[in-house]
Amino acid sequence: MSISDIIEQYLKKILQDNEKKTIEIRRSEIADQFQCVPSQINYVINTRFTMEKGYMIESKRGGGGYIRISRVQHQDHYELINHLTKLIKPQIAQQSAEDIVERLHEKKIITKREKKIMIAAIDREVLAIALPERDQLRSRILIMMLNTLKYTER
Numbered sequence: 001m002s003i004s005d006i007i008e009q010y011l012k013k014i015l016q017d018n019e020k021k022t023i024e025i026r027r028s029e030i031a032d033q034f035q036c037v038p039s040q041i042n043y044v045i046n047t048r049f050t051m052e053k054g055y056m057i058e059s060k061r062g063g064g065g066y067i068r069i070s071r072v073q074h075q076d077h078y079e080l081i082n083h084l085t086k087l088i089k090p091q092i093a094q095q096s097a098e099d100i101v102e103r104l105h106e107k108k109i110i111t112k113r114e115k116k117i118m119i120a121a122i123d124r125e126v127l128a129i130a131l132p133e134r135d136q137l138r139s140r141i142l143i144m145m146l147n148t149l150k151y152t153e154r
Contacts, residue, residue: 004048010030024068025041025066049069056069087100098119101118118145122138
């Protein structure tokens with residue numbers, strides 16, 4: 001397990017234990033705690049706590065600076081799918097698309113099998129065209145999949 005994995009698990013545990021689903025951290029304090037450089041904390045936050053994965057990040061720089069991590073809460077699957085659709089337009093990179101599909105699986109909107117099928121359909125090897133058209137095509141495919149889920153969920 002890498003230091004990034006350990007830091008991610010630590011932050012997710014704190015978030016899970018917090019009733020408000022929001023935490024404020026100081027980058028330097030977390031870096032000291034895990035004996036790593038502060039940029040390692042930035043890396044974890046920027047790659048593991050994205051909007052596609054269901055997190056909102058706010059930061060304030062300076063002496064009293066902090067990083068606020070919030071878990072985005074949705075009323076129901078319909079609202080979540082609408083939110084995800086907005087993140088996808090007009091184009092989406094493969095990793096971000098996979099993060100969205102993984103989130104659908106975590107929320108039990110899709111099965112493990114459906115997750116694998118969706119990821120296969122949006123893979124760069126399947127969509128073998130040049131950028132930015134590939135990311136635009138991936139966006140259209142994923143939006144159609146989400147719309148299908150949205151209207152079969154209700």
